[in-house]
């Protein structure tokens with residue numbers, strides 16, 4: 794048995810949408826995925842990590858495109874995370890080139906996101922959301938979003 798989630802996360806990690814916009818977007822998502830097992834809003838004081846589970850294939854550098862070692866990434870994730878502050882998204886010096894970047898700007902395949910707020914739909918049976926659907930969602934919500942496809 795495996796399950797799939799879609800997580801829709803504002804692109805700015807600290808951003809929390811206005812409650813009325815969030816409610817309207819939640820209704821939109823419910824209409825889009827009437828057969829989903831559960832649809833909910835996840836909100837927290839601190840920045841959390843929304844992972845893609847078994848869908849993670851590669852992580853690469855946003856500056857030079859080199860592949861990033863998973864062990865390096867795991868250690869960087871641990872040191873960026875603080876019990877009381879969540880993910881701080883500090884700049885890390887990348888192992889491949891001399892550039893630095895915060896962990897939310899690395900290129901994850903599939904995509905993964907950081908944020909204080911997300912919509913979560915369990916087993917929505919939607920496949921990949923179309924650009925048009927994402928744009929409608931952004932208009933309703935009032936901010937840009939990215940979509941995480943989580944497989945567990």
Ligand SMILES: [Zn+2]
Pocket residue numbers: 854855856857858859887888889890891892
């Ligand atoms: Zn690099």
